[in-house]
Amino acid sequence: MPQSSRIVLASASPRRLELLASAGIEFDVFASDIPEEPIPGEAPADFSVRLAKDKAVATAARTEGRWFIGADTIVVCDGEIMGKPADEADAVRMLKKLSGVSHEVITGYAIYDKERDGILCKPVVTKVFFKGLRDDEISAYVATGCPMDKAGAYAIQGGAAYMVERIDGSYTNVVGLPLCEVVEDLRTLGAL
């Protein structure tokens, strides 16, 4: 594939890589290093889209390629934006808050076309309903270490699968990349 037509996934997330690869798309991967802090008063969806854009554009500035995909996943529960937990105590706190209630998972994504200097970006929202969690379920799950690099301290595709009663919306969006939307946009842009 010529350098100029390459798709680049601007991410260190193994979940995003697996999802995009599962669609049969050829791409390169370069991790971005963007600070992930909300601006006071920033709406959750705006925050996730801003980070997605920053990841895509920052990676494009230092890497060969044409289309750069950035994404950011957050959990929003009762107005709180949950990124990755700071430590195990924070993971326990997050899971206790998610127990027995519904929350939103928002993945903002951006596709930056370096050649045209244009960007397409949007947030995708999935509603997730958790069963009530017992304290021993939470502590056993946190002890696995799995929650530590996941927004909201859980992985729907991993050890937290049994905690999810149902979802309303895209499953791949919860895992980290709304595949249906991203593939459709790549086609519309002429990247595929």
Ligand SMILES: Cc1cn([C@H]2C[C@H](O)[C@@H](COP(=O)(O)OP(=O)(O)OP(=O)(O)O)O2)c(=O)[nH]c1=O
């Ligand atoms: C809610 C949820 C999140 N996650 C993951 C997806 C993301 O990798 C992570 C949220 O962190 P992000 O900051 O969105 O992504 P990242 O730091 O892992 O990767 P990068 O910024 O380099 O693209 O949480 C799951 O794997 N399963 C889930 O059920």
